[in-house]
Amino acid sequence: MDKYDAVTLARNLLADYGLPSWDVRLNKNKRQLGVCKESLKRIELSEHYIAMNSSEKVIDTILHEIAHALVGVEHGHDAVWKEMCKKLGCNPNSCENSAEMPEGDWRADCPTCTKVFTRFRRPKTLSGFYCTECGPVKGALVFKNLRLKYKQRVVQAAAKHAGTKNEGTKQLMLKIF
Known part of the structure; x- marks a missing residue:
């Protein structure tokens, strides 16, 4: 639809x-x-x-x-x-668990159960989180930005294409992406 x-x-x-x-x-x-x-x-x-x-x-x-x-x-x-x-005639549940939604740019994988945790905004600290099912020792989470490398590649390509290494241009490209 x-x-x-x-x-x-x-x-x-x-x-x-x-x-x-x-x-x-x-x-x-x-x-x-x-x-x-x-x-x-x-x-x-x-x-x-x-x-x-x-x-x-x-x-x-x-x-x-x-x-x-x-x-x-x-x-x-x-x-x-x-x-x-x-x-x-609709489902009387408060939320739809099987709904597909976009993942956030920040991701952490539980090392024990492999459950994926995502955030749309950068967490205040990147460590100190843990999977509640696995606990703070076995389920320690570290958030990483999934799009950071992609953004860096785009900026490098755009700067190369424009024939400039101007820092202002790079910063502008980072804002766009």
Whole structure:
């Protein structure tokens, strides 16, 4: 499903469920599939989520957010909200564990169980983290930037292509990438 189809479908479903004055918008969230903003009468969907997941999952997320709109966000994921999800025909869980979302630039692998941990922002310290399943000794994590080498190669290639070794140009290229 493309993002325009998702927005059209969400608007149609909102109207079908008695919420025609509500709006639907796309956002760039990488960790949140969708969100109901009751005070703004708006549902937002992640462009990344729509692009990386099946139509069935996207429809389920739209219905999930409509359930929040119908019962009120003060209900969170309680029994009232779950009952509304059942009426709408969507999964009454608070989050979708099987959703595909982009990984962050910062990554650490547990040396014992090989579980992958990612972050979108640089952690304040790169060490001192550990896998809770393996413990602080066997599961010590060290975060590394996955895109740093890629960025350096791009900057070197761009500087070479431009025929300059100007530090200002290199810094500008780093900002772009």
